[in-house]
Amino acid sequence: MAAINRDDVAHLAQLAHIEMSDAELDKMAGELAVIVDSVKSVSEAAGADVPATSHPIPLANVMRDDVVGHVLTAEQALSGAPDTEDGRFKVPAILEED
């Protein structure tokens, strides 16, 4: 498996929407390289015949009646938002203006 480098971390930080300074990128690249190296044995542990487990206790899909159940009021839902207007979440521009 490829080692993780500073450019990878910069790309991942962009995907994860976390702004990072140059110093942070350097530090994180070093730390992640050590961590990734320590977990790579996992890829050699199991053969192709071993099924994956996504959930500790096997469960069937859970259904309920199609009726309005537990819901928050609009006021409750908006109560922790940084900005609201007319009973809705208010966000900055989605697209950059030209």
Added chain:
Amino acid sequence: MTDELIRSSAADLAAKLAARDVTAVEVVQAHLDRIAEVDGGERGINAFLHVNTDEALAVAAEVDARRAAGEALHELAGVPIAVKDLIVTIGQPTTAGSKILEGWMSPYDATVVKKLRAARMPILGKTNLDEFAMGSSTEHSAYGPTRNPWDLDRIPGGSGGGSAAAVAAFEAPLALGTDTGGSIRQPGAVTGTVGVKPTYGAVSRYGAIAMASSLDQIGPVSRTVLDSALLQEVIGGHDPFDSTSLTDPSTGLAAAARVGNVAGLRIGIIKELHGEGYQAGVENRFNESLDLLRAAGATIVEVSCPNFGYALGAYYLIMPSEASSNLAKFDGVRFGLRKMPDDGPVTIERVMAATRAAGFGAEVKRRIILGTYALSAGYYDAYYGSAQKVRTLIQRDFAAAFGQVDVLISPTAPTTAFKLGEKLNDPLAMYLNDVATIPANLAGVPGLTLPGGLADEDGLPVGIQLLAPAREDARLYRVGAVLESLLEDRWGGPLLDKAPSLVEPVGFRQAQSPLVEPVETLATKEAN
């Protein structure tokens, strides 16, 4: 009187309340006084991020009134409890130990909190934790680390260090924790307290801010095994708001803790979870517990779980993957912090990146980036896919082991409490603290830690971990309570009797506000 109240177990407090020897208001006030006395200040425990004085006293007064009127109440009515600040509560802030949720008020209660309210248990406040439960020391809290009551310069474990320290410092008889890789059990071990990670799904996760949804589990924190059993009965059971919640009833746990014998039980030592890498004093106390159980009629055998060696690696792929996805919702739109970019165009994408940069600490960023990496195209099969296969192997190891024995036993953590700051700049060393607790989360089986004594070399608490098959939580309480009683006979009382008094001579220090001002932490220093 106050000292007697705060040192009582929850079961004893419940009996005193039922007999009307004390009032719930007296019990709650005694704990609030203790919090005011030991939690704040520069050298305070800092177990609490918020103290819920008014509501706790009001609930207590209501319990007293109802009891006086002859109403039949829940066994634990009036017994106070602290709640880890990862679990949402109406009326108190929920921060998850993060700047991104500073001051955030949840519009709803977690299911476990609803159950506490239904039982009329006064909630004393919200306890400190590593940010979003990511850590093994509480040093990653944005609101300063919690201190270990056994030694104020040492970590109380993590992520639930606040809940464990609150109980160890007699600030609360009970607390709720959450355990994703050991966050209830490892703090229990290093503070000389009891903590249980129930079977996955035995307690609803609704309202616990998710880190890794397939691993997270809410569970009890206490000073005695019976108290944890009583608390798990309160919070457990099916919840339609959590689709992974099991339909099994949450009963028979306190009865199991009262069985009082282990004769004929088969107990397995996990070959891979002791010996090399474990502190000598931890090994000694572990062997002592084995001798006591053997003398009490249990059969001790050794079992091997050969794939446990891969557990830590699999965990550090699965957990960050799930965490990176779960934490995507903290984007400065629906709740919490919003930070505008310092310069340039203000678009939602740039606001998100600035918000998450300012709101998350270093460990949270590390795990989000690691998870994003493990899930990215080209690496998914090698990392996340392989880790999920390891999960199957771990489950098979447990199945084989439980084919031979009724419960498994190991030290809970490889070492006793280390010094604050000691492992903060070495993430990998920090991760190793959870080597013995992680397999249970990967397989969904229940685990309990109880104090096993003090290590010879440093006089600090050692934890003994018991593990049982899924849905067999009662076995943990049965064996745990017997071992606890055998050990306490040997010590001449509870282990916490040997902990230092936290109260300085009268007049030495001014009364402190229980509301702790956030102090700059090593974690925030690291991020700056």
